[in-house]
Amino acid sequence: MHWLLTDSEYGVQDLGPAYFGIWLDISGTTRRGGELPDSKISIQLGLLEGMGNFSIVRADPHSRRGWRSRYYADKESALSSMLETDGAHAYFWTFFGLEGDVVQIEGETFKLLSPELTASLSIQSLISN
Secondary structure: OEEEEOOOEEEEEEEEOOEEEEEEEOOEEOOOOOEEOOOEEEEEEEEOOOOOEEEEEEOOOOOOOOEEOOOOOOOEEOEEEEEEOOOOOOOEEEEEEEOOOEEEEEOOEEEEEOOOOEEEEEOHHHHHO
16 A cells, blocks of 8 residues: 655554554644644554555655655655555555544454544455455
8 A cells, every 4th residue: 555645754563473553743834824733643554454664765766755746856755654565455444533533443443532522444345255
């Protein structure tokens, strides 16, 4: 699974054998001159089963990874996050939220805990098909 994200300050947390968290600091000034509030975006991703290898790259000079091009012959740095596995079947998941949001997988239940709400989803039907 691959995500191309905006270039910003970031951090990574290893939350388990196939579960990772990324935070992006999006505070500051936008390209159009507007001010953004101090805020961090939380991205949590993983595999429902098995092991995964996670990597994140910014502007790799030896490949196309970590770059974006909005116009022909234009190249801007970006963050390229990738989660890979060698399994014959893979069930990836991603959650985009705000700082303080937490995802938990307990048995066959995917839980979202945030200051505003708590939700859960049974993942058994996803795995057994």
